[in-house]
Amino acid sequence: MMPNKEAFTKWLSVKKTGFHHRQFLLLSLPLDEAMFFLEAVVADYKDSSVVSNNLCISHVKHIPLTRYQDYLGQQTNSLIFDARNGFHLNALYASAGMVQAGGIIVVLLASESSYKPNLGPLKFSYGYTPKTSYFTDVFIRHVKKNNGAYVDPTHSFFPSSAISSPLKQAIEHETQTNQQDWQLSKDQTDIETKITQRINAKASTGSVSIILGPRGRGKSSLIGHIASRLSAKVNNQNTPVVVSALKKRQLQRFYDVNTASQAPYEANRNAPLEKHAIQKNEIKFYAMDEITALAPPHSIVIIDELASIAPALLKRTISHFSHCILTGTTDGYEGSGNGFIHRVLPYLVSHKNTHVYTLSKPFRWLKGDTVETCLHSLLGYMPNMGSSTRTAHTTDKSLQSKINKDVLHDVQFGIIDKTILVKSNKLYAQIFTLLSDAHYQTTPNDIVRTLDANDCIIAIAYKNSSHINKANRQVLGVAILFEEGGELLSSLKHDISLGKRRVQGHLSPQALSLYLLDSDLCELKYLRINRIAVKHAHKRLNIGTNLLQFCEQYAHSTNVDCVSVSYGFTSSLYSFWLKNDFTMAKLGHRIDTASGTCSLLMLKPLRDIPKLSKSLLQFRLQIERQYLRETHKRLHTLYQSIYQTFKADFMFTDTVHKQFVNKALKRYLAKDINLEKIAPILLWLLTHDDAHILPISARSIQELILRYHEKGIHKPEKCEIEHVVFSAVSDIFRVYTEQDHLFDYL
Template sequence: MPTAKTLTALSNWNTALVQTLNAHRQLLVVSGSAHYCKDVVDQLTQQYRDQETLLLGTFLYPGNNSLNIAAYRHVLGAEYSLAIVDTFDAFRPNAVLAVAGTVTQGGLMVICCPDFNQWPVYREASTGHYLSYGEQLQFSQLRAAILMQFGDTSNVAILRENYAPELPELNSAQPPVAPPSPFKSEEQQRLFNLITGGQPIGSALLTADRGRGKSTLLGIIAGHYMATQAQSVIITSRYAESVNQVFTGVLLTCPQVTQIDRHQVSFNELTCRWLPLDHPLLTNITDSTLLLIDEAASIPVPQLTALCNQAKHLLLSTTVRGYEGSGRGFITRFIPWLKQHRPDIHHYELQTPIRWYEGDPLERFWYRALCMDTTVLANGEVEPEETLCSSTICYEALDKGQFDSSTNRQLLPLLMQAHYQTTADELVRLYDSPANNTLLAIRDNEVIGVLNYQQEGGALLRDVANDIACGARRVNGHLSAQGLSMLLASSAMATATYWRINRIAVLPRFRRKGIATTLINRLLQQAKTAGVDALTTSYGATPSLTAFWNTNDFVPAKPGLKRDASSGEYSLLMFLPLSQLMLDVQALITQRFSQELLLHPAPESFGCQAPFSPFAVNESIRACTLTILEQVINGSRSLQHARGSVAWLLETQSEAITDNESKAVLEDFVANSNKLNTLTERYRLSGKRETERFISSHIGRVLTR
């Protein structure tokens, strides 16, 4: 329990923060037992009882006053004077960055954590999102690095149980000259004038870091056009809560609106309303309607492009600094699409913070602590041809214990530049997952290439291998082991050992110079020495990527059936066999790939032809296929993971099938495997589940007879 002296010191310091004119935001770290942290939080929430507060994490306060740590995206767009992150629950970099962006000028962000000596080895309440099945975290290098930065940063306040409080002197900012109402920065006013210009609405994209007023500006523009151009407005976003600031902006330029409900206002028979992304009205937007898309980077790219094709008048805003859904996918995939298909949409960036002041120590601390201060890297062209002697490039393994080194601080920015799914949360996997390792290519102290790989399979899956093989069990991680085990209905594939290449990236100006291939070859040699059964990789398939992996001797193994939410691409698992075990099943894997590709909804997207006929007949493919179909009949395997096997059965055993009714049903299934609803209607079934049971029963009838 904190001493009375500690609580008094905290109360006085916090009172001074609240009363200091133009005070910068502050970070307070509270470290100790759960009881100690709760007592401190209780005092803080009492002091802020009349202001907006947030408690993210449910370990310290499991009741209704706290928000689940995984729900951090729901606070985007909100503003808090006091925001508390409970890391007893979990330390999630994405969540920390999101919460830091909600704290208003002069506000306080609090990190509650176990005692500094215990935090790196502490088992989090909701741990495991980054650990594969069977892995155990022994020591968190990331949390240890964050602790070092807490202690090394002079303006971080620390309350540590059984230690004297460390409460730094409070600093004030020099506020900028206020622009005319309703704008909060000259930049907001300038962009408003550029976009509106006294003419009918133009289309625009606004990007910025958190707290720059982009959502409010979106609303200011929308309110202006409601009032002056008689245009209705539709707002959409992934989360309803994120658009509160948009409605605030609407009220600034159209104060006459009437509130209908929390998601809709009206003015002179015009409406401004929020609609969820799957609302049918979004597929029929009139030319006189302005569509606003807020936090666009959190929306899957295919859905986003569809919306942009629907709306003639369009305003988008988003944050892209690493933690908003598919932020890099938005930059690397959506913006190029936008330039090509919607050249009328002008891209503007906001730099000036309005939720806090320039030089804000809270933003600066977290951007540095989580390697976000250098993530905005130029996608430059490849430099003129130069000779890269092998001696000038050093290849070495990532030293997880040197998080704050210059080399390590370049790792996340390079990965974020190259991979649309990389966010700050990747730091947890890079530094804390025992099975995750990284190779670096370094030239003149600059990281120019990265290969990250994950160890999978082996003894960790021995107790669940049979369940994985038949489709009855799916565990966390082990993508390759589980994918190949399911593909062949083989428990031996689950317990084989794999090194899966999870990320590979090269700086733009060094691409096409053999660096990625060299990294792969170095990993290959290490894998052979370690006795690994196979190298694998899985990625959003494009013909060019598939060609790259083919060039490096990887062959296709398993096509994904669902499009990735961020990229709109299908995944493709490829492998490079190393051991005799994998060489012995390579032909069978290739045959099964040919089966699965046969009925895939977009086989051309993988950029590869089926190496063998999907209807090859031999004892191994026969035994594998019949095992898969038996698993479907007994209910352990989903029908969608047996579609190619059904086609094989019909093609190769046609003359032996005497049940004509069942044969006709299965032929119907093969012809409509990508639109099961057709079969649901044709056979008057109640839904997808009953349709699959219906088809499975006919598979059973065929095999029985």
């Protein structure tokens, strides 16, 4: 049965008349058959964009999947999204926000026979390429439920997107009031007036104004107006207005509105961004990592799309300037949006003269937009589910006590069958709402990976009820688990342990084999806990601990050697994992820009594994402790609470420790590992009393290693240091290595 092209053409022509909601159009067709529909959409909509790495259509703006963030804040009438080799859900969610009211979002889907996820935007763990996409099934079901159109080889459906009469009348009235698309609504005008008045009134003390709201609410348009108004008022006072964002390209709408509001009858809002650079009153752009150094210190600073900027960078910028205006989307998954809520907003409220404004009325699309409703339900953004970050929790104590007793009596644990999960809207919503609330850095792509990855397992704690089927269970807690290591890495283990090979996934075995210089650690079977969360109303009932114990029982039943977890370090989380008998294994060396934390790797072996003994792990951590004290004082300070759990009387006497140092030196002298990997061990050895190295030699090598780790050092100098250190270490230890007596020397 051929797709009904006549019905599609009629549906498309109807959408061009009157006021309509945005709609999804799903095409599950071979590309040659889908081209008829794509060309019709492009012909009917004057402004179209295609998001794809390998699909280009004539006269259509092309947005690479890897650069979708560059286009945040821009607008288009129709969007074609290529998902034939799997979903880049981050990109779909962000780019769908570009589509204006009445527009179409066409999603190209693969047939089951042509699905090739290894060629797609998401990378799955080595050895675990999925054969089918559970997420695609979920996506299709959500689109159909939310008034989406679809075409496949045997069926087609084109529902109406016309809006209701009351909404139509309200839109017609507003359209008559605001003749230009850059003019502000009443809500926007009120905020503009309040912010400009605050800046004028707080000229000496400073102010921070934050405009928040869901996307599509006209935040970029509003700050374009505010910038125009402020620049006109302060031109004679030598107080410049400057703007920043993650990428200048994101400010297309800002510059369009800013220019139009300065000269409403002369501005060409369809001109490219580059044209605005020559406008007389153009607001100067500074990159976020340069603004504090280059912008005049008395500037009024406007920052757009704050959710895509690291909280630490925002703090630094806001502290530097007297007046800042910030806008951004914090609901959903854009960048570090919830990171701003958790880590920056409390700081601003307590340290600066801060006021928060909210825009709630849709500006880019119409009230009741079905595309946004579909995406929110798909991504677990369900305020009515009891969100911990989006709604306040106030529970009566007597009711809480009753809840506690009921839960403790009825709680059960189990592994979720994904075939059941993808067919149950209730189960799906509970799990992913809970995960997105508990872990604010959860991204849309994490949902796709959780459903489609063969190595991913979902464990839940739920309220037991004999009369409720599996699909309708009340979820109290959830854990996302990944299988790692084993025979899959056997042929690669040597190169992995030397840092010469890195495969997708398998975080624990790869990190440990390189860190402990032991290739055999790759072949152990690990179960890594990727996420664990408990509903806010049911915390402090040991549900998390009991869920963890269930995961360990599952690991035992599947012959796993070791349970592992990697997470951003906080004292409370560290205490939780210590309480559950996990051992610290590895300290992270990089501070995450969004959370301001460093990742830790902790282990719980399920049997006696000498290669992962507590003695060896603690010795390795002592080496790291000294290394960070010498090379990264900020990290060293951050980890103080961890150091307090180390043995105070630790001595270098264990044979295991000596063997580890011998192995490291032999690999370095054989040029199997470089200075960067041996540096922590060398620094420890050079300052250890038992090493018997001449003080002058030790001091010289130590100074070179510290210089090697200084910021701003150029590559030629680093190469020279690597050569000098290698020669010096060779002179000291070569004779012992050749005679295989290095162990005795130490």
